[in-house]
Amino acid sequence: MKNKKKVLIVCDKNPCTSFGRLSLDIFTALSNSFLPQLLWLVTPKYFPEGAPQIGDFLEARSLETGFFSYKRPFSKYLKQNSPDIVLFIRPELGFLAPIPKKLNPACKSIVMVHDTFAETLYPNSLKFKIINKFFINKTTKADTFIFNSHYTENESNSYFGKPRLPGKVVGCPVSSGFLKEHAIISNEERQKFWARQGINGFQSFCLNVSLDEPRKNLQTFFKLAQNRPNTAFIRVGRLRKQTKEHLQSLGLKNLFHFHSLDFNTLVDFYRHASVFIYPSFLEGFGLPPLEALACNTPVIAASTSALKENLEGIVPLVSPPDNLKEYEEQLDKILNQELIVSKEKVQNLLQKFSPATFAKTLSIFLEEIA
Numbered sequence: 455m456k457n458k459k460k461v462l463i464v465c466d467k468n469p470c471t472s473f474g475r476l477s478l479d480i481f482t483a484l485s486n487s488f489l490p491q492l493l494w495l496v497t498p499k500y501f502p503e504g505a506p507q508i509g510d511f512l513e514a515r516s517l518e519t520g521f522f523s524y525k526r527p528f529s530k531y532l533k534q535n536s537p538d539i540v541l542f543i544r545p546e547l548g549f550l551a552p553i554p555k556k557l558n559p560a561c562k563s564i565v566m567v568h569d570t571f572a573e574t575l576y577p578n579s580l581k582f583k584i585i586n587k588f589f590i591n592k593t594t595k596a597d598t599f600i601f602n603s604h605y606t607e608n609e610s611n612s613y614f615g616k617p618r619l620p621g622k623v624v625g626c627p628v629s630s631g632f633l634k635e636h637a638i639i640s641n642e643e644r645q646k647f648w649a650r651q652g653i654n655g656f657q658s659f660c661l662n663v664s665l666d667e668p669r670k671n672l673q674t675f676f677k678l679a680q681n682r683p684n685t686a687f688i689r690v691g692r693l694r695k696q697t698k699e700h701l702q703s704l705g706l707k708n709l710f711h712f713h714s715l716d717f718n719t720l721v722d723f724y725r726h727a728s729v730f731i732y733p734s735f736l737e738g739f740g741l742p743p744l745e746a747l748a749c750n751t752p753v754i755a756a757s758t759s760a761l762k763e764n765l766e767g768i769v770p771l772v773s774p775p776d777n778l779k780e781y782e783e784q785l786d787k788i789l790n791q792e793l794i795v796s797k798e799k800v801q802n803l804l805q806k807f808s809p810a811t812f813a814k815t816l817s818i819f820l821e822e823i824a
Contacts, residue, residue: 459488459489459820459824460489460537460538461540461541462490462491462493462535462540462541463541464495464541464543465492465493466500467543468494468500468503470717471500474506476543476566476626477492477543478492479630480541482809482813483817484816487817492506492508493512494510495514495520497515497516497517499516499517512528528550532557532561539561539564539823540563540564542563542564543566544567545573545593548590548593548596549588551592551596552592562823562824563595565600566601566602567599567606568626569609571738572586572590598618598622598823599617600623600624600816602626603623603625603626603739605763606739622815624815625739625806625811626812627808627809627811628741629717632721632744633808633809636750638750639725639750641657644728647726648726653688656686657685658729658789659685659686659727660686660731661688661729661746662690663691663724663745664689664691665691668735669734672733673776674733674776674781675687676706676709677778678782678785679709682782687706688727689709689710689711690711690720690723691714692713693711693713724749727751728752728788729789730742732756733756733772734761734775735758736759737758740759740764743765744803744804744807747768747769747800752769752788753765753769753770754771754772754781755772756772756773756774764803764807768800768803769795772784
């Protein structure tokens with residue numbers, strides 16, 4: 455019997471985050487064909503509950519100090535475990551990418567590139583200049599990349615250049631917790647659920663799950679809330695100080711914010727939303743709209759970047775992404791049940807990005823380069 459190759463998956467975000475869930479998905483995806491192992495780079499900020507129970511971990515006071523303190527214990531860990539492949543979950547871990555090759559020339563290092571926004575969108579930001587210089591730039595020392603979309607592959611080739619070994623678009627899996635059979639939610643059930651969250655007196659509920667970055671175009675989501683006072687607008691994700699101050703100045707009674715949710719609660723938020731709205735200007739993949747569709751929730755998204763690549767012809771796409779009038783028109787159609795998304799198209803999309811499809815694509819690629 456052929457010996458299975460060891461694949462080490464390195465992640466610096468906890469399992470409740472998108473990167474953490476992806477790391478767990480990759481671990482599961484590779485379990486049949488490889489010997490996968492998880493290594494968490496634990497910091498108090500990103501692991502408030504402490505180290506996960508699955509996998510091993512290295513600790514640092516912060517990701518910033520980790521630039522200096524992770525390298526030696528990471529080298530020691532590699533020597534002890536001798537992986538054949540090391541997969542870094544994002545380019546911000548590129549500062550560790552040269553180490554596997556130095557210790558073992560036969561070991562392949564791979565970086566998963568989700569987008570190049572940190573590298574290209576904020577040229578005047580001191581924060582991102584530091585991230586690029588110290589954390590990301592050595593991503594080019596990896597043997598190859600895997601990409602979540604063709605859009606990202608093209609952007610990466612333009613910024614990083616093509617990797618030494620041919621890369622591969624592997625997609626991004628929708629976690630199995632979203633893909634299980636979900637019952638259709640009645641309007642009465644929906645209102646009771648949101649009432650338990652402290653949201654009362656609304657007939658419809660619009661959800662957004664995203665980071666608070668300029669490219670996410672949250673201003674359009676907030677303007678929608680201003681124009682539709684009888685509809686509840688619910689956002690999940692951290693808020694920057696300036697965004698909080700802006701929302702306070704608006705004084706909207708129909709806008710609700712949740713800092714973070716555990717996985718099961720997040721699924722329930724998706725399931726009980728009337729509509730999921732995703733007006734982002736730029737996305738390397740755009741996983742939340744697929745998660746919403748998996749929970750039987752209609753989606754309205756921006757017609758741009760990887761959102762267009764994945765969702766065109768399946769859900770209504772708005773162009774340009776800040777076209778407020780078109781969002782309102784599409785929202786009315788969905789709430790009035792005038793616009794019905796094809797279940798067959800949605801199922802085909804979810805199958806394309808299912809854990810099983812992802813596992814097959816990624817495993818074949820790793821077998822080729824190992």
